[in-house]
Amino acid sequence: xxxxxxxxxxxxxxxxxxxxxxxxxxxxxxxxxxxxxxxxxxxxxxxxxxxxxxxxxxxxxxxxxxxxxxxxxxxxxxxxxxxxxx
Numbered sequence: 001x002x003x004x005x006x007x008x009x010x011x012x013x014x015x016x017x018x019x020x021x022x023x024x025x026x027x028x029x030x031x032x033x034x035x036x037x038x039x040x041x042x043x044x045x046x047x048x049x050x051x052x053x054x055x056x057x058x059x060x061x062x063x064x065x066x067x068x069x070x071x072x073x074x075x076x077x078x079x080x081x082x083x084x085x086x
Contacts, residue, residue: 004078004081005078005079007075007078008074008075008076008077008078008079009075009079010075011071011072011074011075011078012071012072012075012076012079013075014068014071014075015067015068015069015070015071015072015073015074015075016068016072017068018064018065018067018068018071019065019068019069019072021064022061022064022065022068023065025061026061026065029061
């Protein structure tokens with residue numbers, strides 16, 4: 001295997017792990033919000049957007065999801081890209 005395939009596999013695996021972990025954290029946080037009605041929400045947001053505003057630094061969930069999806073797409077592109085033969 002060449003370096004492009006190895007890096008494609010690594011990027012795909014790491015990207016998938018990041019996305020799965022962030023989704024699990026998001027679901028856990030969302031369930032906590034729905035069960036506990038006394039949680040203070042910054043800015044008066046309600047619904048799914050409240051999940052990102054409850055904890056200080058909640059925007060890291062969004063950034064990690066975007067980075068994980070970008071890594072996953074990059075890994076798939078590297079795996080599927082054919083090498084030009086001269």
